[in-house]
Amino acid sequence: METSAARSYTGRITVSDLRIEVAPDVDLPAGARVTDPVVVTDGTVDGRPLRVAVMSDAQFVARDPDSPLIEAARRTLAEIAEARPELLVINGDLVDEGSPADFALARRLLDEFDARTGGRVPGHYVPGNHEIMGPGSTVNFEAAFGETTSVFDAKGTRFITLNTSTGTLRGGGFAQLQLLHDQLAAAAEDKSVSGVVLFEHHPTQDPLPDKASQLGDRKEAALVQQWLADFRTGSHKSAAFVGSHVGVFHAGSVDGVPYLVNGNSGKNPAGAPDNGGFTGWTMLGIEPSEGRTSDLFDVPSDDAGMWLRAEVHARTDAVSLSAPERLHVGERSEAAATVTQDGTRTVPVAWPMSADWGGARVDVVGDDHDGRSGGAPVVSFDPASGTLLARRAGTAVLRVTVNGVSAQRQITVRKH
Known part of the structure; x- marks a missing residue:
């Protein structure tokens, strides 16, 4: 994935004696749609003690300050402010080109959000691939918003955010893999922590057929999934993963760990409307008291909804x-x-x-x-x-x- 807009490539391909083999048309039975109950389809998460708003993929540019993408980002932030969550996580690609002007505009929108909420909703910004699209590195992001990774606790839940802006974890430095390993180990021993939520812009699995928007290194994806599963079974505490980047809303589970994909908050969706292809944002509802099990020979329930539910807010005209x-x-x-x-x-x-x-x-x-x-x-x-x-x-x-x-x-x- 080329992250520098200043680089371009030219070349020539000559094709001789081109032949195509086409598979015959067949009628396949319609497959049953798989849905995960971690997403609330009827009701809300308003009664949960810890609610975390997630938005991503607005992808606006400062050189077009009146664009529909900026209006969509403002509208999303206004809806989140109205919902009064305990935390806000921007899970990457808030801006499109990663220029200093883009980040200045992003800061202005977040200042407007703080004014609406009275500064009572802390925000955490996770870099995505578009945060480095101009410079090819996180230099502009760090100048505007600081570190590319973070660890923080809220009401018995540990949150870890990592940098996949290059499409991989190792592209953000091996230190963040060590950070994830060490924080999972620390959370397992910390009696005040009942669960862990990991945020990355790129999901471990892309639910769309082309698989074009998942972590580029499949060994990294398998490693993350293995570590979260091991944390869950070894510590008897809950775990969840939240990604974005795909352009659809989706949810699934691997070894009892929910994996959520937050769809676009501004940019047009990448999937069909009946397959999560709509714009909006997600509210995570966490019940910290349900994250830990008291039986040393048990693991958290396979019904992860006891600990975590996700309310998907579609932008609604x-x-x-x-x-x-x-x-x-x-x-x-x-x-x-x-x-x-x-x-x-x-x-x-x-x-x-x-x-x-x-x-x-x-x-x-x-x-x-x-x-x-x-x-x-x-x-x-x-x-x-x-x-x-x-x-x-x-x-x-x-x-x-x-x-x-x-x-x-x-x-x-x-x-x-």
Whole structure:
């Protein structure tokens, strides 16, 4: 990966006797979509003691100060300020070219954020590949924001941020690999720590088919995954990894450790809208008391959601909800919602997007909130399947809220 915009290359390729072998067309069965429950699809993480906002990949430039990318970054920071998290992590590629002017503008946006929050939300900036895109090194980043790695604790959780700006960990210096090793060992022995969260701009695994946005050194990726798994089983404490860079939102687990990918906060997504390809940000909700196990022969539950859940906030201009107006008792039907972004992108409200379903006289199945339906439920709704069930005669109001924007539909249930 060439990180210097000043370098260019020319050459010539001559191809002779070109032949192509094309595989025959086949009809493959549709594979089941794999989703990870660490992402909240119905509810919020508002009740968790430690909430950490994550944004990345705005990729604005100072020479275009009125661009939609800067507006998107400002909007994201305003939404995060309104949510009042305990911490903010910018997980790389906030700027595009890594110039001193870019970082000066980034500092101005973060000063605006501090003014909104009264300086009560500490911020941590993790360098990505675009933070070195101009100079080819972190020199401008360090001049503006200091060290490229960090370690800090909050409410019993240790946070470690590493520098993958060159696409590898070793590109940021072998010392940070030693840092990760030593901090995991220290966290394992520290009785005040119940879990560890590791931030890097490049994820260990790219969920898209081309695999173009993961750590370039696959041995490094395997090493990180092995160390986090070993920490979890050896210390009986929880661990998680948060990456970005891919251009989609995603989550999966390896050996009981959640691996989250935060999507773009400004730049257009790299994937399809129904596959995490939308813009927004993530709120991590951590329950420190669930990170550690008391049984020396046990490890933290495979349900990592007891310790960590992720609420994915899609940038939302409007929400549209489709549901039947009338049903008969015992009848089943479907309801679905979509989000409109930037006036052109339509995204289904489904994993990995978070939403909050509810309403009057609606029993939401498998929800993450208190389940109050505002009276005896007239209908039941399962957000995972989109299934509505008419339970008794009456009138219900189904409502969905995505990132603070709501839509609702009235449903009348009659007897046969």
